Amino acid sequence: xxxxxHDSTSPRKGRTGRPRxxxxxxxxxxxxxxxxxDLGWGKLTMGEVAARAGVAKTTLYRRWANKNxxxxxxxxxxxxxxxxxxxxxxxxxIEGVVLQFGALLARPETKTALMAVVAESTTDNAxxxxxxxxxxxxxxxxxxxxxxxxQQRGELPPDSPGAEGALAATQAVGLIFDVIAxxxxxxxxxSSEPVDPAWAHSFSTLLLTGLVGLG
Amino acid sequence: xxxxxHDSTSPRKGRTGRPRxxxxxxxxxxxxxxxxxDLGWGKLTMGEVAARAGVAKTTLYRRWANKNxxxxxxxxxxxxxxxxxxxxxxxxxIEGVVLQFGALLARPETKTALMAVVAESTTDNAxxxxxxxxxxxxxxxxxxxxxxxxQQRGELPPDSPGAEGALAATQAVGLIFDVIAxxxxxxxxxSSEPVDPAWAHSFSTLLLTGLVGLG
DNA sequence: CCAGTTACGCTACGGGTCGTAGCGTAAGAG
DNA sequence: CTCTTACGCTACGACCCGTAGCGTAACTGG
Numbered sequence: 297x298x299x300x301x302h303d304s305t306s307p308r309k310g311r312t313g314r315p316r317x318x319x320x321x322x323x324x325x326x327x328x329x330x331x332x333x334d335l336g337w338g339k340l341t342m343g344e345v346a347a348r349a350g351v352a353k354t355t356l357y358r359r360w361a362n363k364n365x366x367x368x369x370x371x372x373x374x375x376x377x378x379x380x381x382x383x384x385x386x387x388x389x390i391e392g393v394v395l396q397f398g399a400l401l402a403r404p405e406t407k408t409a410l411m412a413v414v415a416e417s418t419t420d421n422a423x424x425x426x427x428x429x430x431x432x433x434x435x436x437x438x439x440x441x442x443x444x445x446x447q448q449r450g451e452l453p454p455d456s457p458g459a460e461g462a463l464a465a466t467q468a469v470g471l472i473f474d475v476i477a478x479x480x481x482x483x484x485x486x487s488s489e490p491v492d493p494a495w496a497h498s499f500s501t502l503l504l505t506g507l508v509g510l511g
Numbered sequence: 512x513x514x515x516x517h518d519s520t521s522p523r524k525g526r527t528g529r530p531r532x533x534x535x536x537x538x539x540x541x542x543x544x545x546x547x548x549d550l551g552w553g554k555l556t557m558g559e560v561a562a563r564a565g566v567a568k569t570t571l572y573r574r575w576a577n578k579n580x581x582x583x584x585x586x587x588x589x590x591x592x593x594x595x596x597x598x599x600x601x602x603x604x605i606e607g608v609v610l611q612f613g614a615l616l617a618r619p620e621t622k623t624a625l626m627a628v629v630a631e632s633t634t635d636n637a638x639x640x641x642x643x644x645x646x647x648x649x650x651x652x653x654x655x656x657x658x659x660x661x662q663q664r665g666e667l668p669p670d671s672p673g674a675e676g677a678l679a680a681t682q683a684v685g686l687i688f689d690v691i692a693x694x695x696x697x698x699x700x701x702s703s704e705p706v707d708p709a710w711a712h713s714f715s716t717l718l719l720t721g722l723v724g725l726g
Numbered sequence: 727c728c729a730g731t732t733a734c735g736c737t738a739c740g741g742g743t744c745g746t747a748g749c750g751t752a753a754g755a756g
Numbered sequence: 757c758t759c760t761t762a763c764g765c766t767a768c769g770a771c772c773c774g775t776a777g778c779g780t781a782a783c784t785g786g
Contacts, residue, residue, distance in 0.1 A: 312754075312755045312756075313753085313754070313755075314752070314753040314755095315753080315754065315755055317753095341743060342743080342744075342745085343743070343744090344741095352732090353744095353745090354745095354746085354747095356744085357746080359743065362744095362745090383730090384738095
C-alpha cells in the first residue's frame with residue numbers, strides 16, 4: 297500500500313470534529329471506476345458518481361475540486377498492483393511487466409480515463425504533478441529495479457562511476473520507461489490491438505537485440 | 512494534399528443550391544486549433560469556436576456532429592506535413608522522423624487534442640475509425656517506407672517470401688510503429704520532456720542496437 | 727430572368743451539468 | 757455537554773449543448 301500524497305481522501309491530521317467517512321471515500325472511488333466503464337470519460341458526471349456512490353454531490357466536492365482529480369485518484373490505485381517478480385533473466389522480466397501493464401490497460405476504466413487525464417494535464421500543471429506522483433513514478437520504479445537486476449546478472453553493463461555516470465543512468469531509465477510504457481499504451485489505445493504473449497515476445501526481442509534481430 | 516475521407520467538409524457532389532463556404536471551413540478549423548491552444552480540450556466549446564470563426568453555431572453543427580469529430584479534422588491536417596526524406600542510412604532516417612513527429616507533438620494544439628480524442632475513441636468506434644484513417648494510417652506509411660529503404664540498402668534483412676512472410680512483415684511494421692510513436696507521445700505528454708536531437712540519437716541507438724548498446 | 731434548392735446568420739428554447747450556498751442533522755473530540 | 761467538522765438535502769445562477777424556426781443569401785437548371 298502506498299501512502300496518499302495528495303490527501304484529498306485522507307482525514308485532516310489532528311483535527312477535531314466529525315471525521316470524514318472512509319466508507320464514503322471507497323464508495324466514491326468504486327463508483328467512479330464503474331461509471332467510467334459504463335459511460336466513458338466524456339459522459340461521466342459528478343452527479344452520476346454521487347448517485348452511484350449513494351452520497352450527496354456536495355460530499356464529492358469537499359474532497360476533489362473537479363472531475364480530473366477525482367479520476368486520477370480513482371485510477372491510481374490500480375497501478376499499485378504492478379510488480380516485477382524475478383524471473384531469472386532480463387527478457388523474462390520485461391515480458392512479465394509488459395503483460396502486466398498490458399492487462400492493466402486493457403481494463404475499460406483504465407483505458408478511457410488515463411489518456412483523458414493526460415490530455416487535460418497538458419493545460420493543468422497541478423494535474424500533471426498529481427499524475428506524476430500518483431501513477432508515473434510508481435511505474436518508473438519497476439524500470440529502475442529491472443535494470444539493476446540485469447546489471448547484477450551481467451546482462452547489462454554497469455553504470456559509469458561519478459556524476460556523469462549517474463546522469464546517463466537517469467536518462468537511460470527515462471528512455472527505457474518511455475519506450476516500454478509508450479509502446480504498450482500506443483498499441484492498446486491507438487492501434488486497438490491486444491498486448492498478448494506473442495506481442496510481448498516480439499517487443500522484448502526488439503528491445504534487447506534491436507531492429508536487425510526482428511527478422 | 513490528402514483527400515478527405517470523411518467528407519464533413521467537402522461539398523455534396525453534384526448538388527444544386529448554395530454551396531458550402533470553403534472559407535467558413537478554413538475559418539472553423541483554424542479557430543478550433545487556436546481555441547485548443549488557449550483553452551485546452553476540456554474548456555473548448557462549440558460556441559467559442561463559432562464566435563472565433565465569425566460563424567453561426569448552427570453552421571458548425573451542419574458539418575460536424577460533435578466536438579470530437581471537429582477536433583479530429585482540425586488536427587489531422589497537421590499530420591500531412593510529416594515526410595521521410597532519404598538521409599542515406601536507417602539511423603538518420605529514424606532520427607529525422609522522430610524529430611519531425613516530436614516537433615509536431617510539441618505544439619499545444621496537437622498535444623492537448625490528440626490524447627483527448629484517443630481517450631474518447633475508447634468508447635466510440637466511429638471516432639476510432641476516423642482517427643485511424645485520418646491520422647494513424649498516414650503515419651504508418653512512413654514506417655513502411657523507411658523499412659523498405661533500409662532493406663534495399665541491406666541494413667535490414669528482407670522479408671521472407673510467401674504469405675507467412677508478409678504476415679510477419681505486417682506485424683513488424685505494427686510493432687515498430689507502436690514503439691516509435693508510443694515512445695514519442697509518452698515522452699512528450701507523460702514525461703513532459705522535449706524530443707530533441709540528443710534524445711532522438713539515444714532512442715535510435717536503442718532501436719537499432721538494443722538495450723546493451725545503450726551503455 | 728425565374729423558380730427551385732441548399733447554405734447561412736440569427737434568435738430562441740428545453741435540457742443537462744457545473745460548482746456553490748445555506749440549512750438542519752450526525753458524529754467524534756475535549 | 758459543547759465545540760467542531762462532515763453529511764444529506766435543496767435550491768440556485770451560470771454555462772453549454774444541440775435543435776428548431778425564420779428570413780435571407782448564393783448558386784443551378786430551365
